[in-house]
Structures are given as structure tokens and as C-alpha cells.
Amino acid sequence: MCGRYASTRGPEDLTRLFGVTDWNPDETLAPSWNVAPTDEVYAVLERAARGRAARGEGNEGHQVRRELRALRWGLVPAWAKDPKVGSRMINARVETVHEKPAYRRAFAKRRCLLPADGFYEWEQVKDETTRKTRKQPYFIHPADGQVMAMAGLYEYWRNPDVVSDDDPDAWLLTCTIITTEATDAAGRVHPRMPLTVGSAHYDAWLDPHHHDTEDLRARLTQPGDGNLDARPVSPAVNDVRNNGPHLLDAAT
Numbered sequence: 001m002c003g004r005y006a007s008t009r010g011p012e013d014l015t016r017l018f019g020v021t022d023w024n025p026d027e028t029l030a031p032s033w034n035v036a037p038t039d040e041v042y043a044v045l046e047r048a049a050r051g052r053a054a055r056g057e058g059n060e061g062h063q064v065r066r067e068l069r070a071l072r073w074g075l076v077p078a079w080a081k082d083p084k085v086g087s088r089m090i091n092a093r094v095e096t097v098h099e100k101p102a103y104r105r106a107f108a109k110r111r112c113l114l115p116a117d118g119f120y121e122w123e124q125v126k127d128e129t130t131r132k133t134r135k136q137p138y139f140i141h142p143a144d145g146q147v148m149a150m151a152g153l154y155e156y157w158r159n160p161d162v163v164s165d166d167d168p169d170a171w172l173l174t175c176t177i178i179t180t181e182a183t184d185a186a187g188r189v190h191p192r193m194p195l196t197v198g199s200a201h202y203d204a205w206l207d208p209h210h211h212d213t214e215d216l217r218a219r220l221t222q223p224g225d226g227n228l229d230a231r232p233v234s235p236a237v238n239d240v241r242n243n244g245p246h247l248l249d250a251a252t
Contacts (some may be wrong), residue, residue, distance in 0.1 A: 002091055002150075002177050004193040004237065005119040005138070006033045006248065007042060009147060011068055014115055018044045018146055020068045027070040033247045035073065035116075036240040037090045043071045043175050045112040045154055046206040050110065064208065071112075075176035076157040077102045081170055083157055091179045092153060093197055094220060098213040101137060103176070106111050106153035108211050112175060114150040117141060119223075120237055121182075121190035121230075138189045139233045139248055141225030151178040151195045151205065183222060189230055195220040 008031035015023055029040055046064045074086030092103045118141025126138045142148060154175040162170040182193035197205045201219040204210055222228075232251040236242045 001177055001235055002119050002121075002192070003037065004240075005035045005150075005194075006141075007031070007035050007119040008033060008117055009115060011042070011116045014042060014044070014068055018066070018068070018113065018115070018149070020044060020066050022065045023068040025225055027068075029070055032243060033241045034237055034240060037074050037087055038109055040070045041073045041114060041175065042204075043069050043112040043114055043152060044149075044206065045069060045110070046108075048208070048210055051143045059127045066206065068174065071154055071175040073176075074174055075102065075106070075153060075155050076172060078105070078157060080157060083159075083174075086174050089176055091192070091194075092176045094178050094180045094217060097153070099215070103153055106155045106176075107213065107216070109194060109208050110154050110156075111205055111208075111216070112152045112154045113202065113206065114152040114175065114177060116148040116150050116194075118148065119194060120233075121193070123189045135235075135238065136251070137233050137235060137237045138230045139237075140189065140193070140223075140228055143227045143229045144224065146224070148223050149197050149199070149202070150196070150223075151197050152176060153178065155162050155229075169183060178220065180220070180222075181228060196222065196223045198220070198225075 011023055046066050075089040076083045076086040097103045097107050118139050120137050122135040122137050124133055126133050152175045157172040159170050178195045179192045180195050182191055198221055234251055237247045
């Protein structure tokens with residue numbers, strides 16, 4: 001799984017890297033070296049301009065805009081009775097994402113990119129001094145330092161306690177990360193890792209009118225094209241309250 005990651009690039013960089021045309025400064029997020037489930041995260045997505053079309057309902061024929069949005073990590077399906085289910089839906093397996101009821105509608109119509117510097121995974125290791133088993137965190141990232149465009153899905157959840165559709169509080173926007181079997185550096189630490197989308201495929205992946213699930217799945221790649229670095233880092237990252245660039249320092 002991918003349960004924690006780092007995302008420190010600002011909106012100025014992200015709008016340039018992803019060709020974003022629409023961004024609301026009110027949704028500016030602080031850099032985070034310890035992004036955790038239910039946090040607000042940056043997502044790049046395309047949607048039609050307004051009304052029902054803006055929520056992905058009958059958007060054919062409407063002008064599509066590429067936006068940088070702040071979404072909550074942990075997808076809440078439109079049919080969910082309680083938004084708390086999102087905390088258990090932070091990852092979607094690529095092997096079944098096009099079939100699972102919680103994800104298949106979003107996979108067909110609401111795909112996004114989640115920018116990241118890298119992600120964390122944990123390995124069970126035995127402490128030679130205490131002989132006890134502990135979880136050693138690793139930071140895994142593209143060897144060339146380029147941004148990871150993690151493949152994601154997003155969804156709208158309608159708050160039944162809010163009367164008007166036009167009230168901003170009526171809609172909760174959430175997202176999930178698509179994962180696959182891990183290989184190379186990531187595979188030595190954990191059996192799953194996030195999938196990414198190469199820049200040549202951004203347009204096809206984000207296009208809400210593109211519904212060919214086999215073609216879409218074929219466009220997903222390993223982070224850094226498989227060229228990943230993994231280094232052990234401080235267990236301080238285990239606590240979601242800790243944040244800052246020091247979390248990426250190599251463990252001593």
C-alpha cells in the first residue's frame with residue numbers, strides 16, 4: 001500500500017509542470033513531508049466548467065478545464081452513507097480498480113494525478129541490541145529527483161445535511177492512489193507501491209471522455225520508470241504529527 005508520502009512543491013511549480021489552467025489561491029496547501037490519510041492533498045484533474053457537468057454528470061460537449069485542486073485523501077464513494085469510510089480507501093489496486101464498485105465509476109470518468117516527491121514504506125527489522133522487532137521506515141523516490149505523478153481517482157460525495165447544491169459545503173471531494181505490485185527498490189521493502197503516469201500520457205489519463213479501461217491501465221507505469229532510490233529514514237515519520245524536511249534525512 002501507499003499510506004504516507006511527501007509533497008513539497010508549491011502551486012506555482014505544479015501549475016507549470018502539469019499545464020494547469022485553473023487554480024484557486026484559497027486552496028493553497030503548505031509543503032508536507034508527512035502526508036497522511038484524510039489530509040488535504042494537491043490533485044491535478046480535468047472537468048467541465050459548471051453545474052452538473054462540473055460534477056461529471058453529463059459533461060460531454062462542455063469545455064474541459066485542467067485544475068489544481070485540494071482534495072481529501074481517502075476516497076468516499078458517492079453512495080456512501082458516512083464519509084468516514086474514506087479513511088479505509090486510500091489505495092485502489094490496479095488489478096481490480098475497473099471492477100470494484102467503490103472505484104469503477106471514478107476510474108471511468110474521474111481520474112487525477114497526485115504530485116509527490118516520494119513515498120514511505122515500512123520494513124519489519126529486528127533490533128540487534130534489544131532483539132525486538134520494529135518497523136523501519138524507508139523513503140522511496142525517483143532516482144533523478146523528478147516529481148512523481150501518482151495515478152489517482154477522485155469522487156464527489158453529497159452531504160445530505162446541506163440543502164443547496166450550490167453551497168460549497170454540500171460537496172466533499174476525495175481521492176485515492178492506484179497501486180500495483182512493487183519491484184526493485186520498493187519491492188525490497190514492501191510488496192505494493194503507487195503507480196504513476198508519464199508526462200506523455202497526462203492528457204489521455206485526465207480526459208474525462210476517455211473510457212477505455214484497458215488503454216488507461218496500459219498507460220500506468222512504475223515511479224521513475226523503475227529507477228528508484230530507497231533509504232532508511234528516522235522513525236519520527238511514524239508519528240503523523242511530525243513534519244519537516246528532517247524526516248527525509250538518512251537514518252544513522
